Amino acid sequence: MTKDSKTIPATLIPGDGIGPEIMDSVVEILDTVGAPFVWDKQLAGMAGVDAVNDPLPKQTIESIRRTSLALKGPLTTPVGGGFKSINVTMRQEFGLFANMRPTKTIIPGGRYEDIDFVMFRENLEGYYAAMEHYVPVGDDPKGIALSTGYNSRAECRRIVKFAFDYAVANNRKTVTLVHKANILKLLTGIFLEEGRKVAEEYKGRVEFNDRIVDACAMQLVTNPWQFDVIVTTNLFGDILSDLASGLVGGLGMAPGANIGEKAAVFEAVHGSAPDIAGKGLANPLALLMAAVMMLQHVGRQDLADRINHGIKKTITEGGIRTKDLGGNATTKDLTAALKQQLS
Secondary structure, rough: OOOOOOOOOEEEEEOOOOOOHHHHHHHHHHHOOOOOOOEEEEHHHHHHHHOOOOOOOOOHHHHHHHHHHEEEEOOOOOOOOOOOOOHHHHHHHHHHOOEEEEEEOOOOOOOOOOOOOEEEEEOOOOEEEOOOOOOOOOEEEEEEEEEEEEEOOHHHHHHHHHHHHHHHHHOOEEEEEEEOOOOOOOOHHHHHHHHHHHHHHHHOOOEEEEEHHHHHHHHHOOHHHOOEEEEEOOHHHHHHHHHHOOOOOHHHHEEEEEEEOOEEEEEEEEOOOOHHHHOOOOOOHHHHHHHHHHHHHHOOOOHHHOOOOOOOHHHOOOOOOOOEEEHEEEHHHHHHHHHHOOO
C-alpha cells in the first residue's frame, strides 16, 4: 500500500468483555490521525455465540477472506459445547503462520529500561496442533493422557526465514532461535536443524545464535538487552512472549500480529477481562499498538510513528495512565489525552 491509497478495507472484531470499549477507543484514535481503514464490523467469541451460536461465524470468516486484514479485540472461547479455541481456528483457517510480538519499553522508571526486541512464534504446529487422547490404566479409562504434537521442516523453515527477513528489513543485528533440542530431540531438533540452514543464507548480514528454552527464560529476566530478534516454536513462543510482556509493564502493553501469505490479523494479546468490563478501567494501549503494527503492515509508517510518539508523550510527559500502569485514568481519560496529543 502507498500513502496515495485512499481507503483500505479491514475487518473489525470488537470482541468480548473489555473488547468493545477498548476497540471504540482505538477507532477514535485512528480516526483522529486519518487512518485509511474502512471497517467491516463483525462478531466473534461469545458475541458470535449469542448472535448465531458460533464463536467464529461464517460471515466473519468471509469478511477476513475478503479484506485480508483484521483488527481483533480479545475473544472468549466458550467453555464446553465442543467449541475449539477461536484464535487457533482463525490461525489455521487463514494460514497465519507467523505470530509477531514486539517488546519495547515505553514507560520509564520500571525494573527494566530500554528493552527493545521482537519475538516470532510459529503459529500452526507444535503442541497446539496436537492430537490428544486417553489411555486406560486398570479401572481408570483416563489413566494416562497422551498428546502428540508435530513440527514440519517446511513450517520450521518458513518461520525462521520470516524472522531473518524481518531482521534484514528493520536493521536488526541478531536472530536467536529458541528450542529444547537437548530433550525433545526430534520435535524441536528439526526446528534447530532447519534454523541453522536458514541462518547460513543470511551469513554476513545477520548474526545467529540459539538458546535452550529454559536458559532463554532465565536470560530474559537477567539480561534481556542481549536479545534482538527471537524465533521459536508455538508453545515456547506463547510462554516466552507473555514473560517478555512482563518486562515492559504486562499484557496491557503487549500487541500482537498473526501474519500469513493471504491475510493478517492484529490483536491485543491479553484476555477479555470480564471482571472489569464496562467499568472504564481497561487499558486500550495493547490494542492501539496492534493497530500501529497494522498501519506499518499496510505501508503507513508515517501514521504509525505519529501514534507511537503520541503514546509516549501521553503516558510519560503527561503521566496519564490507567490503573494497571500505576495511574488513575479511565479508558476515556486516556483516549481523550491521546486524541489531544494527536490533534
